[in-house]
Structure formats: structure tokens, C-alpha cells
Amino acid sequence: MRQATVYIDSSALQYNLNRVKQLAPHSKIVSMVKANAYGHGIKDCLAALDRTDAFGVACLEEAIEIRQLGYTQPITLIEGVFSEDEMTHVIQYQLECMVHHAQQVEWLIAHKNAYNALGLKVWVKLNSGMNRLGFKITEIIAVIQRLKAEGFSCVLAMHFANADADHPLNEQQIDQFLQVKQACEPIMASCCNSAAIFKYPELHFDFVRPGIMLYGATPFADKNVHTLDLKPVMTFSAEIIALNHIQQGEHVGYGSSFTATKNMKIAIVSVGYGDGYPRAYLKPNFVAINQKLVPVVGRVSMDMLAIDVTDIEAEIGTRVELWGKHRLVDDVADANGTIGYELLCRLTQRPSRRKNP
Ligand SMILES: Cc1ncc(COP(=O)(O)O)c(C=O)c1O
Structure with a gap:
């Protein structure tokens, strides 16, 4: 599934x-x-x-x-x-x-x-x-x-x-x-x-x-939820479904907008804008794996996105936090030129929903 x-x-x-x-x-x-x-x-x-x-x-x-x-x-x-x-x-x-x-x-x-x-x-x-x-x-x-x-x-x-x-x-x-x-x-x-x-x-x-x-998201542009002593309620997560070793100069995803600056290990994660993950980002964007921030690379597609796992342990099935306690929804929103409110509200019906991570 x-x-x-x-x-x-x-x-x-x-x-x-x-x-x-x-x-x-x-x-x-x-x-x-x-x-x-x-x-x-x-x-x-x-x-x-x-x-x-x-x-x-x-x-x-x-x-x-x-x-x-x-x-x-x-x-x-x-x-x-x-x-x-x-x-x-x-x-x-x-x-x-x-x-x-x-x-x-x-x-x-x-x-x-x-x-x-x-x-x-x-x-x-x-x-x-x-x-x-x-x-x-x-x-x-x-x-x-x-x-x-x-x-x-x-x-x-x-x-x-x-x-x-x-x-x-x-x-x-x-x-x-x-x-x-x-x-x-x-x-x-x-x-x-x-x-x-x-x-x-x-x-x-x-x-x-x-x-x-x-x-557990911030109403302020300049104060995060930790400063406000609030706890993120939602964790949005997905899994790695493919790993690609690519050579310097190769591209990733639609539009070939990302070009590898070195030999890299790229993981494909089972989430995209069809689930409500935003597509357009203005600043570098990240997900979290085992509490570490990992860069998103290339364009987000409807069902998938790509991340750079060159320097971390990652395999098929590794869980990826898109937003939650380690990658705050407000930071994803900021990278996408919007606010946490919008990202939370515009999730689609597609992701499954469970209580407590
Ligand atoms: C009338 C009114 N009160 C309270 C709120 C809650 O605002 P916030 O989510 O910024 O706390 C809203 C949200 O739009 C609102 O429209």
C-alpha cells in the first residue's frame, strides 16, 4: 500500500x-x-x-x-x-x-x-x-x-x-x-x-x-512553535519507494530542473502535490529523516518527490517526515511562499489518516 x-x-x-x-x-x-x-x-x-x-x-x-x-x-x-x-x-x-x-x-x-x-x-x-x-x-x-x-x-x-x-x-x-x-x-x-x-x-x-x-503551528512570521511552547499536532509522512545513484551532470524529475553537482544518491518519496504537498518552492526545502533535515531536489510531482540522501542512511521503506515535529509545517510553508494554515488546510483526501505517530 x-x-x-x-x-x-x-x-x-x-x-x-x-x-x-x-x-x-x-x-x-x-x-x-x-x-x-x-x-x-x-x-x-x-x-x-x-x-x-x-x-x-x-x-x-x-x-x-x-x-x-x-x-x-x-x-x-x-x-x-x-x-x-x-x-x-x-x-x-x-x-x-x-x-x-x-x-x-x-x-x-x-x-x-x-x-x-x-x-x-x-x-x-x-x-x-x-x-x-x-x-x-x-x-x-x-x-x-x-x-x-x-x-x-x-x-x-x-x-x-x-x-x-x-x-x-x-x-x-x-x-x-x-x-x-x-x-x-x-x-x-x-x-x-x-x-x-x-x-x-x-x-x-x-x-x-x-x-x-x-x-501547533505558529501565527507569527518570526516566532516558531518551540519559542511559543506549542507542539505540532500533525505529522505528515511518507516512505522512500526508490533509490537512484546518479552521476554528476545528470538531472532529476520533470523539467530536469535539478542537475547533480557531484555523484549523488537520490531517494524517491511516495508523496506529491496530489496529496497536498506544495509544488512551488522559492527557497531550499527539506524533509526530515530520523530527525535530520534532508534537501528536496527537483520538481515535486503529483505522486512523488525526490530527496538527496547522498550523506545519510536511507533505504526502500525508510519513513520521511514531510512536516511534523522535526520539519515544521511553518518552515515548509515559508519555503513555499505561504503560511502553515494553508498547507494544513489544503491536504487532499488521499493520504491515509491515523491517530498518534
Ligand atoms: C473570526 C475568527 N476568529 C478566530 C480565528 C482563529 O484565528 P487563528 O487561527 O489565527 O488563531 C479565525 C480564523 O480565521 C477567525 O476567522
Whole structure:
């Protein structure tokens, strides 16, 4: 059987959840499990995260899956409903809505009796400068006042555009958030994703919303997971399926883009872009074998890639870590001009999935 396997380390996930608890001891944790738990597989991740206070997802389908797996924690639909008919499911599955535009407010109010009877909170999104979702500062106070008057229990919510960096917009976003919070007291509040959980302890408020840090990848460009004391949850691995001894001047792979500078031993590994391993890399890229970094050479193909094992012991069947504890997904992402989030989420259905390496 072809070996390209994704292993999920549940104890690492629990460790990272505990890190959030340590960092934000006075806040409830809304664990973000959208996009199939950032590509990790929702079922195993929910089991490991069962001590979280709540879950956050991007759509009804993701929320219903969580309910069907038997979890009863609050679930926030972070983009709210996309049409009024989804409100029936919101009530049926007891889901909490974000509202970010006027129509959603009307849809919610039309179902206020059932919604409020279930004790569901409504999350009201402030657009404080990211200009993605939310009410502007000039609109949101009236929205919140109206929702409160209709009996809703509101959470003021915001998302940072640059929590991972020092950017002037951060101060503007914080300033607007605090202004609205003050004008709407008493109100619950939530504005911290992973990067902000680290960066702004004073802004943790009632709910923090960690995503990437739970999975043991970094939200920052300049800090790795070891520095942040997080543990990678996913190990993506494959096996060597062929070994080639090539002479100086010979080429490897499509486009013959790699030329041997000396006589070399090249191993072919059973993974490619058909599994979700990225093809385009801008910087030298590596895999790990027995905790040592080994260079990737030539172009990644759909089912295979080539590595230079001239100086290491390697044979058919040797396991290769594409990313995991020794080759961080963030470093693979950096070599490929992207972020760990994307690589984790865009794995295909093809690799087999197992618990714990
Ligand atoms: C509204 C909201 N909150 C929290 C998160 C979690 O962000 P991160 O994965 O950076 O922690 C996201 C992710 O996109 C989000 O959209």
C-alpha cells in the first residue's frame, strides 16, 4: 500500500489547549475547528478538545457535523447564516450566530423567541478596519442596542487584520473595539485569535478564539512553535519507494530542473502535490529523516518527490517526515511562499489518516 499518512497527536492538541488556558486563564475558549479542524480531521480533534468551552466554525454544515458527533458545547457560526432559511437549523442544532450585516439582524429577530429561549448568545461583529465582515463603528452601537432591546444576550466581536505583526492598524482596531465596548456596557467581548492571545493579554475578555495555535503551528512570521511552547499536532509522512545513484551532470524529475553537482544518491518519496504537498518552492526545502533535515531536489510531482540522501542512511521503506515535529509545517510553508494554515488546510483526501505517530 502506498504510504502517505497524516498522523494526529491528540496529546499535543490537548497540550496546546492547555497553553491557551494558561495564557488566558480568565476567558472561555472557543476552539476554532473550521475547515475540518484546519485540515486535521474534525472527529479526532473534537475528541481531544472536549475540554474546550465552545467551538467556532464557518458554516452550518461544519456545525451540524459537530452536533451529529454528539458534542453539546456552544458552537459559533463565525460568519453567521447565509440566508434566512438557515435559521431553522440554527434553532434545531442550537447554534450561535455572528451577525455582520443588517439582513442577518432581521433574520435573527424574526426567530428571537426560539433563539432566546435556548439561551443562545448573538455575536455582533465590529468592522474596525479589516474591511472584511462587520458593522462600522458608526452603525454597531444602534445594532447592539436594538438586539439587547429584543432580549438578546450579545457578545461584541472583532478580528485583527495584523495581530501577527506590529502594524498601525492594530491600535485603531483596539481603540474602536474599546470605544464600542464602553458604549454598550454591560456586554461580553471577544477579539483574540492565536496571535492576539499571545500579544494582547489585556484584551482576552470573555472569550478567546484560538485556531492555529491549537494545532501547533505558529501565527507569527518570526516566532516558531518551540519559542511559543506549542507542539505540532500533525505529522505528515511518507516512505522512500526508490533509490537512484546518479552521476554528476545528470538531472532529476520533470523539467530536469535539478542537475547533480557531484555523484549523488537520490531517494524517491511516495508523496506529491496530489496529496497536498506544495509544488512551488522559492527557497531550499527539506524533509526530515530520523530527525535530520534532508534537501528536496527537483520538481515535486503529483505522486512523488525526490530527496538527496547522498550523506545519510536511507533505504526502500525508510519513513520521511514531510512536516511534523522535526520539519515544521511553518518552515515548509515559508519555503513555499505561504503560511502553515494553508498547507494544513489544503491536504487532499488521499493520504491515509491515523491517530498518534
Ligand atoms: C473570526 C475568527 N476568529 C478566530 C480565528 C482563529 O484565528 P487563528 O487561527 O489565527 O488563531 C479565525 C480564523 O480565521 C477567525 O476567522
